[in-house]
Amino acid sequence: MMKPIIVRGAGDLATGTIYRLSKSGYSVIVLESQKPSAIRRQVSFCQAVYEGKMEVEGMICTKAESIEKALEIVEPGKPVLLVDEEAHCLKKYHPEILVDGILAKKNLGTKRKMADLTIALGPGFEAGKDVDYVIETKRGHYLGKIIKQGFAIPNTGVPGIIGGYGKERVIHAPCRGVFHQHHEIGDWVEAGQSIGWIETETGAVEVRTEISGVLRGIIQEGYEVTEHFKTADVDPRKESREYCALISDKARCIAGSVLELVSAFEKGMLKGNHEN
Structure with a gap:
């Protein structure tokens, strides 16, 4: 059985990935900051930092006080959050897979040596150097693209268009x-x-x-x-009130690409690029 996956960050986009991996039978431990600044709080597991636990679409993420406790209670469908912005827990625990979902538009310290397979969401990382793979997060034709060499599209600072507004x-x-x-x-x-x-x-x-x-x-x-x-x-959009408590289409698309890599890695289909 695969060891628990580490995901850095638990805002709304990262939560989509955490949710998909958990639903697919993987155990996930989330690393967050002491004061998360997520806007879409109803669909962000990082709220567990403030509330002790957070439920998103029927899945509950529980806060743990140590990596030892997190490893003890985590299981598929029940992700666990640890306040560990600097990923100090990796000195005690070496995961097979690590996903950087901080979405800071820059690398805040994730390195390939942190896991056997490293994946980063969005700009700020060079695939094949900083991490093994990068997932495109910009809305459009390339959203969710798996990048083996190079970078995601640079951050434009302009939000995606919804209902005609950016x-x-x-x-x-x-x-x-x-x-x-x-x-x-x-x-x-x-x-x-x-x-x-x-x-x-x-x-x-x-x-x-x-x-x-x-x-x-x-x-x-x-x-x-x-x-x-x-x-x-x-x-x-007037009909969007019900969307507030639902993971976005963008987050689900990105999550699918992460799951593709994780599944391929588990089956031994990723050769060379994930070897550090």
Whole structure:
């Protein structure tokens, strides 16, 4: 039986991969930071950092206090989260497979030697050098493409188009401070409406949406943000309220590519590139 897979990061895209691997019979241990900043919190296993456990589409991810405890309780369909941003647990545990799903648009320390097979999601990694394989995460024809040599498409800083809107649907903090929310995920908000406010040393600064739509995601209450920090995401489609609690099509596509590599590795079909 394959050893538990390590996944670094548990935001909404990484959660799609964790969910698919778990559903496919693999045990998954997730490594997260002390203060995750996921926006789509209803579909992000990283919320287990704050709540002790997190349920996404019927699957529960439980927080553990050590790699020893995580290895003891993890099993297929029941992923376990460990607060270990720097992946210190790898000094005690060497996984066969490691997936970097942090989506930081840069490499925060993942190396090929960390596992027999290393996979990274999105830009910031060179396949065949930093990791064994990179998965394309940019929406479009190449979404989910498995890259054996080279890089994913560089980050453009422009969100994918949903309902005819791109950058307009993402809300950024106008200043530094502590964020407080007026609305919950799933609420309908009108263009120009305040979705929250930022507590600063000189007073409160409102955070407003540019477009009308469903509040698809909003950052954790009380999170300390910097200027221009991503705080919320609005989906202009009226029917999208039910999507708030569902893993996205993008995340599922990426997850399928990761599963393809994991399955091929398990069957001995990956030769050469995964050998470090």
